[in-house]
Amino acid sequence: MSKFTRREILSAFLGLPFALAACKSDSANEFPDGDIVGANAQVGHILRENRNVEVSANNWENTKVAIVGGGAAGLSSAWKLQKENFSDFVLLELEAAIGGTARSGADNFTSYPWGAHYLPVPFKENAELIALLDEMNLTEGRNQNGEIIVAEQFLCREPEERVFYKGRWYEGLYLRAGANEDDLQQLSEFQKAIDFWVNWRDTRGRRAFVLPIADCSTDAEATDLDKISFADWLRKKGFTSDRLFWYCDYACRDDYGLRLGQTSAWAGLFYFCSRVRSSGEESQQFITFPEGNGRFVNYLHEKIRNKTRLKTIALEIIPNEKGVDVIYLNTEANEVRLSVGCALFARAV
Numbered sequence: 515m516s517k518f519t520r521r522e523i524l525s526a527f528l529g530l531p532f533a534l535a536a537c538k539s540d541s542a543n544e545f546p547d548g549d550i551v552g553a554n555a556q557v558g559h560i561l562r563e564n565r566n567v568e569v570s571a572n573n574w575e576n577t578k579v580a581i582v583g584g585g586a587a588g589l590s591s592a593w594k595l596q597k598e599n600f601s602d603f604v605l606l607e608l609e610a611a612i613g614g615t616a617r618s619g620a621d622n623f624t625s626y627p628w629g630a631h632y633l634p635v636p637f638k639e640n641a642e643l644i645a646l647l648d649e650m651n652l653t654e655g656r657n658q659n660g661e662i663i664v665a666e667q668f669l670c671r672e673p674e675e676r677v678f679y680k681g682r683w684y685e686g687l688y689l690r691a692g693a694n695e696d697d698l699q700q701l702s703e704f705q706k707a708i709d710f711w712v713n714w715r716d717t718r719g720r721r722a723f724v725l726p727i728a729d730c731s732t733d734a735e736a737t738d739l740d741k742i743s744f745a746d747w748l749r750k751k752g753f754t755s756d757r758l759f760w761y762c763d764y765a766c767r768d769d770y771g772l773r774l775g776q777t778s779a780w781a782g783l784f785y786f787c788s789r790v791r792s793s794g795e796e797s798q799q800f801i802t803f804p805e806g807n808g809r810f811v812n813y814l815h816e817k818i819r820n821k822t823r824l825k826t827i828a829l830e831i832i833p834n835e836k837g838v839d840v841i842y843l844n845t846e847a848n849e850v851r852l853s854v855g856c857a858l859f860a861r862a863v
């Protein structure tokens with residue numbers, strides 16, 4: 515069998531430019547051309563400095579709503595306002611590109627997500643999100659239970675997830691290989707606890723964990739779970755299996771960027787329960803695109819492009835008797851402006 519050089523192997527998997535850069539003799543710390551995508555540190559420092567800014571009188575403007583942040587949340591708020599024929603708003607985004615953690619990119623060959631890559635198919639109760647999916651022509655009607663049918667080409671049929679352990683890949687996120695009887699027994703007990711919460715309803719028929727979060731139960735039995743960490747919840751339930759702890763820790767890192775001890779039991783259980791309609795059912799399917807959730811971002815942005823101000827940081831939001839004043843800085847023009855009377859109340863200037 516012929517031997518491959520390091521450059522040939524890197525070239526086969528990562529492309530020639532990477533291989534060339536990686537194999538230069540003095541290239542230990544060199545990367546191929548490109549930028550690290552993500553929050554701009556320089557801009558972040560401006561926020562951290564807590565600058566005291568003077569706003570000159572002619573730099574005031576009056577809008578009824580200022581949306582701070584052009585991630586999925588900000589963009590969908592803007593979409594909602596626009597749908598309600600409300601147009602007196604601006605959206606301020608500190609980065610040069612829209613999308614936040616659902617941002618995407620494209621090259622000559624394909625588009626790709628930088629962060630969020632899929633959307634679990636919403637339950638029928640999630641009317642606002644379904645309205646967006648309908649509007650984007652991603653749905654093909656409803657089934658006999660009233661649940662949406664997503665067009666096949668937008669579904670990810672095989673969302674395989676694997677764990678790399680001791681030099682090998684294993685299917686699934688829970689490492690079954692090498693699990694002993696006690697591990698598997700605890701996994702089964704854990705699943706029962708999840709089933710309990712999936713089926714749980716409060717006196718008003720609300721689920722404990724569901725999207726949108728506004729529909730979640732506010733009963734103490736559910737909300738008290740926010741007072742303890744997921745790690746403590748597991749321990750209180752008598753769980754000790756390292757594998758189970760690793761699995762739950764993975765879930766917290768994946769969804770919240772936090773460890774098991776830093777995530778509340780409410781948030782941890784939300785991960786496991788909110789995408790399952792009723793116990794025993796599979797988790798909801800995933801809607802995905804080459805650019806991941808960037809498809810939603812770009813669609814929403816297109817609708818409100820003329821209301822969007824990129825490279826614009828909200829420095830301060832000051833409540834007043836009529837709403838709030840938003841002091842913002844355009845990092846390109848280095849211009850500080852004041853948006854007056856935001857959040858539904860206008861103030862005469």
Ligand SMILES: Cc1cc2nc3c(=O)[nH]c(=O)nc-3n(C[C@H](O)[C@H](O)[C@H](O)COP(=O)(O)OP(=O)(O)OC[C@H]3O[C@@H](n4cnc5c(N)ncnc54)[C@H](O)[C@@H]3O)c2cc1C
Nearest residue numbers: 583584585586587607608614615616629630631632827828
């Ligand atoms: C790597 C990764 C993978 C993910 N995968 C998935 C997935 O597959 N499916 C899924 O559903 N979710 C996923 N998520 C989570 C998902 O991306 C987020 O829940 C969602 O996009 C958050 O949207 P947001 O608008 O609340 O916040 P963000 O995306 O954080 O957007 C906030 C925006 O506000 C801007 N901003 C902040 N402060 C200011 C300021 N002072 N002035 C002006 N602008 C400001 C930021 O620049 C940013 O653009 C993933 C997240 C990451 C990081």
